[in-house]
Structure formats: C-alpha cells, structure tokens
Amino acid sequence: MRKIKLSPQEKETEKDLLDGIYIPVKGDELQSIAKAIARRKKDAVLNIRINSKDLENIRRKSNNLGIKYQTFISEVLHKVAL
Secondary structure (H helix, E strand, C coil): CCCCCCCHHHHHHHHHHHCCCCCCCCHHHHHHHHHHHHHCCCCCCCCCCCCHHHHHHHHHHHHHHCCCHHHHHHHHHHHHHC
C-alpha cells in the first residue's frame, strides 16, 4: 500500500480528529455544509497562457501554503468570481 504524504495543514487536521476536537453535525447545518461543498465542485476545464514569471511566483506561493499550484489558482479564481 502506498504511503500518503500529508501537508502540514492535513497533519494538523488529522491530529485534531484523533484528539476529538471536531463535533458531529446534523440536520440543517449538515445540509448547509453539503450545499457549500457541492458549490465548490470543479466541473469545467480552463486553459490559459500566462507569463512564466507569474507562474513561477504562483507555484512558490502555493508551495509555501502546502497546496498544489492548480488548487491555489482555482481558489484565487473562486474568490474573485464571488
């Protein structure tokens, strides 16, 4: 079985789960969370050309955050689109 490498944020979340910090949710709150997750579903493809220096900076920033650069770009675009 392949070992999964966790980001620092994922490691912290795993620790919190094991320590029992999170509480179960039900009813309306659960439905609200499910709807928010559904709104974030990625269902379209986008191909763009950007400056190589900009891409280098984006990759560096996403690496510092411990996430993949495409995820970082997607999150930035989502925030701008709101």
